[in-house]
Amino acid sequence: MRTDARxxxxxxxxxxxxxxxTAGVDAPAKQxxxxAGVGVGTLYRHFPQRADLIKAVIERExxxxxxxxxxxAGELPPGDALARWLDRLAELIATKRGFAAALHSGDPAYxxxxxxxxxxxxxxxxxxxxAATAAGEIQAGVTPRDLLYAVAKLGAPLPGEEPGYGRRMVALLVGGLRRD
Structure with missing residues (x-):
């Protein structure tokens, strides 16, 4: 891909x-x-279907x-690095308005x-x-898959839910993982 296209x-x-x-996945392409400072033709040249753009944004995130x-992991103690990363994941989940509905739409692109x-x-x-387990900062036996699913469930926004609620629930989960 050429530099300008990239x-x-x-x-x-x-x-x-x-x-x-801010506006959800159904926002107008013109917005x-x-x-982005490009024309609508440029959008559709790279992302012919809205699902292509949504998928690319999700993959990038x-x-x-x-x-x-x-x-x-290089900046923080292991338990803190884990907590900060899980908070980032929860933020990603909570701030993507309309992604869950799009992903469950049955569109084969997803x-x-x-x-x-x-x-x-x-x-x-x-x-x-x-690293956090080896440092004795969290209890053993937690799998990445289990924790990913737990954060996805807790972090997903519910209709009418106050901002940040899912992230607070994930923080409670992380607190429960820590060893006393």
Whole structure:
């Protein structure tokens, strides 16, 4: 991909992330392209269907979350790195208005996302869990898959729920993992 095309895709993904976070996944394409500083044709050249754009935004966010694990592990004690990473994951889940409905719409474009999420996030979480367990900061026996599902359930926003509620529930879960 040419440099300018790659830059346009990055601008579109960042703009879509912002717009989806405030207006939901059904926001007008023009709102996304205006924020990205590109034309609507550029959007549809790279993302012919809305599902393609939604999927790309989700994958990008999953990648960023996975990439944050080693950085946090290098900066913080193991238990704190785990807690901060889980908070980041909960924030990702809570701030994506309309993603859950889109993902459960039956659109085949999203069929691979659960596997992609596990493939990317389970190893990142596993390394944080292993370090926190080895340091004696959390109890043993928690699997990355179990914790990913728990955070997804707790962090998903419910209609009418106050902002930040899911993240507070995830913080309670993390508190329960810690050894006294």
């Amino acid at each position: 830059r346009n895709v990055e601008s579109l993904l960042e703009a879509a992330k912002t717009v989806f976070g 996304i392209t205006d924020l 999953i990648d960023a979350c996975a990439d944050a694990a080693p950085a946090l 069929a691979g996302l659960p596997g992609y999420l596990l493939e990317k996030l389970a190893p990142a979480l596993g390394s944080l869990l292993d």
